[in-house]
Amino acid sequence: MTAFEYDVVVIGAGPVGENVADRVVQGGLTAAIVERELVGGECSYWACMPTKALLRSASALRAARQLPGAREAVTGRLDAAAVLGRRDSFASQWRDDGQVSWLESAGIALHRGQGRIRSARVVQVTGVDGVTVTLTARHAVVVATGSSALLPDIPGLREAAPWSSREAASAASVPRRLAIIGGGVVAAEMATAFGALGSSVTVLARDGVLPSAEPFAGELVTESLREAGVSVRLGANAVSVRRDDSGTVHVDTADGEQVEADEVLVAVGRIPNTQDVGLENVGLAPGVWLAVDDTLRVVGGGGWLYAAGDVNRRVLLTHQGKYQARAAGDVIVARARGEKVDDSQWGRHAVTADERAVPQVIFTDPEVASVGLTAAAAAAAGLRIRVVDYDLGSVAGSSLHADGYKGHARMVVDEDRKVIIGFTLAGPDVAELIHAATIAVVGEVPLDRLWHAVPAYPTVSEVWLRLLETYGR
Numbered sequence: 349m350t351a352f353e354y355d356v357v358v359i360g361a362g363p364v365g366e367n368v369a370d371r372v373v374q375g376g377l378t379a380a381i382v383e384r385e386l387v388g389g390e391c392s393y394w395a396c397m398p399t400k401a402l403l404r405s406a407s408a409l410r411a412a413r414q415l416p417g418a419r420e421a422v423t424g425r426l427d428a429a430a431v432l433g434r435r436d437s438f439a440s441q442w443r444d445d446g447q448v449s450w451l452e453s454a455g456i457a458l459h460r461g462q463g464r465i466r467s468a469r470v471v472q473v474t475g476v477d478g479v480t481v482t483l484t485a486r487h488a489v490v491v492a493t494g495s496s497a498l499l500p501d502i503p504g505l506r507e508a509a510p511w512s513s514r515e516a517a518s519a520a521s522v523p524r525r526l527a528i529i530g531g532g533v534v535a536a537e538m539a540t541a542f543g544a545l546g547s548s549v550t551v552l553a554r555d556g557v558l559p560s561a562e563p564f565a566g567e568l569v570t571e572s573l574r575e576a577g578v579s580v581r582l583g584a585n586a587v588s589v590r591r592d593d594s595g596t597v598h599v600d601t602a603d604g605e606q607v608e609a610d611e612v613l614v615a616v617g618r619i620p621n622t623q624d625v626g627l628e629n630v631g632l633a634p635g636v637w638l639a640v641d642d643t644l645r646v647v648g649g650g651g652w653l654y655a656a657g658d659v660n661r662r663v664l665l666t667h668q669g670k671y672q673a674r675a676a677g678d679v680i681v682a683r684a685r686g687e688k689v690d691d692s693q694w695g696r697h698a699v700t701a702d703e704r705a706v707p708q709v710i711f712t713d714p715e716v717a718s719v720g721l722t723a724a725a726a727a728a729a730g731l732r733i734r735v736v737d738y739d740l741g742s743v744a745g746s747s748l749h750a751d752g753y754k755g756h757a758r759m760v761v762d763e764d765r766k767v768i769i770g771f772t773l774a775g776p777d778v779a780e781l782i783h784a785a786t787i788a789v790v791g792e793v794p795l796d797r798l799w800h801a802v803p804a805y806p807t808v809s810e811v812w813l814r815l816l817e818t819y820g821r
C-alpha cells in the first residue's frame with residue numbers, strides 16, 4: 349500500500365476544503381486534499397453557480413420589461429436552451445480540470461477517492477479502482493465533506509425517482525410540469541427559475557415560503573411567484589407520491605389535493621456527508637453533523653480533528669464556509685508553530701460572524717438580501733430591540749431603477765447598544781446592497797455615526813437615510 353505524509357490532510361475538495369488547504373500551504377505547511385467526485389464540490393457544479401446561472405437571464409429580462417423604452421425592445425421569450433447552455437458553461441461542463449490546475453498552482457496535493465479516517469491523524473483513500481493510499485497528517489485532519497439533499501420519509505417518494513437540487517441544477521431540459529416539495533431557499537429559487545423557463549410549477553410549501561427570513565420577504569416572493577403563474581400552496585403537506593407507467597408523478601397532500609407533474613423536486617433541507625468518513629474509527633458517531641468549538645475543532649475529536657463548512661451545520665453557505673476555512677487554516681498553522689491562538693470574539697481564529705453577521709442573498713424575484721438576526725430571532729434571543737421598516741419602492745433611486753419597483757427594508761436595532769444587529773432588503777436587484785449592512789453589523793457602527801454615512805443620490809441605498817429618519821435622531 350502506498351503511504352504519504354503531510355502536515356494537514358483535508359477530506360473534501362469543495363469550496364471550504366480548498367480554502368483550508370490553501371490557507372495552511374500559505375502558512376508554510378504541506379497539505380493534501382481528498383476528493384471522491386469533482387474538485388470544486390457541490391457549489392461549483394450543482395448548487396451556487398449553476399442555479400444562479402439558471403436565474404440570471406430571467407432576472408435581466410424582467411428588469412428590461414420594467415422600463416419603458418427597453419420594454420419595447422424586448423420582443424421574444426426567454427430562450428431556455430441558451431439559458432441551459434450558459435448554465436453548462438458556469439458548471440464547467442461538469443469537468444474539474446480548471447480547479448485541479450488551481451490546486452497544482454497552489455501547491456496542494458490531490459488524492460482522488462473516498463477518504464476515511466482509520467485512526468488518529470491517519471486517512472485512507474480508496475480510489476474508484478479499489479486501490480488504497482494511506483495519508484498521515486502530522487498536525488491535523490479536516491473534514492470538509494459538505495452535505496447532501498435530505499429525502500424525507502414520504503411513502504412512494506424514493507420509488508418515484510424525485511429530483512434533488514442536483515438534478516434541478518443540472519437539468520438537461522425544462523419539464524412541462526414541475527412539483528416542488530418544500531418552501532425554503534432551494535424551493536423558492538428553483539420555482540423562480542423553472543417558472544421563468546416555461547415549466548408549470550406547483551410549490552407545496554408546508555411551512556410557508558422562506559419561513560426563516562423576515563415575513564415580508566416570503567410574502568413578496570409568494571406574491572410575485574403567483575403573478576408569474578406559479579401555484580404556491582401554503583401549508584400543503586405532501587403525504588404520498590407515485591409515478592405512474594406514463595411517467596407522470598402524482599403527489600397527494602394531507603388535505604386531499606393531488607398535484608400532477610412530470611418531475612418532482614424535493615427541497616426540504618440537507619443531511620451531513622459523514623456516513624462514510626470513518627468517524628466510528630476514532631470514537632465518533634457516523635452520519636451526524638460534526639459539532640465544533642469556536643476554532644472549528646471537532647468536539648471529542650482529540651484536538652487534531654477539525655470540521656469546516658456545511659458538515660458542521662453552523663451555516664450552510666459557501667461564503668461562510670470559506671470564512672470558517674480561513675480561520676481553521678490559520679489556527680492549524682498557529683498551533684503547529686506553537687503560536688498564540690486568538691479565539692477571542694472577532695479574533696483571527698474565531699468564527700464570530702457565524703453567530704452574529706451571516707449575509708445571504710436569495711436570488712428570487714424579488715431578491716432577498718439579509719444579514720444578522722431577523723426581528724423574531726433577536727426577540728427570541730431576549731434582546732431589547734426596535735424594528736424599523738421602510739417601503740423600498742418609495743425611495744427615489746428605486747423608482748428610477750424600475751417602474752413599479754416593489755420592495756421593503758427592515759433594520760433591527762439593539763436598543764441597549766444602539767447598533768444594527770439585523771438588516772433585510774427584499775426588492776429587485778438588492779443583492780449588491782447587502783454588504784454595506786454587513787459592514788455596519790460586523791463593525792457595530794453606532795447609529796449616531798451612521799448618520800454621517802451619506803448614501804449617494806439617487807441610489808436605492810438612500811433607504812439607509814430613510815430608515816435612520818424613521819428611527820429618529
Ligand SMILES: Cc1cc2nc3c(=O)[nH]c(=O)nc-3n(C[C@H](O)[C@H](O)[C@H](O)COP(=O)(O)OP(=O)(O)OC[C@H]3O[C@@H](n4cnc5c(N)ncnc54)[C@H](O)[C@@H]3O)c2cc1C
Binds near residue numbers: 495
Ligand atoms: C441548490 C443549492 C444552491 C445553493 N446556492 C448557494 C448560493 O447561491 N450561495 C451560497 O453561499 N451557498 C449556496 N448553497 C450552499 C452551498 O452549496 C454550500 O454551503 C457549499 O457547497 C458548502 O461547501 P462545502 O465545501 O462545505 O461542501 P461541498 O460543496 O458539499 O463539498 C464537499 C466535497 O466533499 C466531497 N466528499 C464528501 N465526502 C467525501 C469523502 N468521504 N471522501 C472524499 N471526498 C468527499 C464531496 O464530493 C464534495 O466535493 C447552495 C446549496 C444548494 C443545494
Ligand SMILES: NC(=O)c1ccc[n+]([C@@H]2O[C@H](COP(=O)([O-])OP(=O)(O)OC[C@H]3O[C@@H](n4cnc5c(N)ncnc54)[C@H](O)[C@@H]3O)[C@@H](O)[C@H]2O)c1
Binds near residue numbers: 500552555708
Ligand atoms: N442563495 C442561497 O444562499 C442559497 C440557495 C440555495 C440553497 N442554499 C442553502 O442550501 C441549504 C439547503 O436549502 P433547502 O431549501 O433545501 O433547505 P432550507 O432549510 O432552506 O428549507 C427547507 C424547507 O423545507 C421545509 N420542510 C422540511 N421538511 C419538509 C417536508 N417534509 N415537507 C415540506 N416541507 C418541509 C422546512 O420547513 C424548510 O422551510 C440552505 O440552508 C441554504 O442555506 C442557499
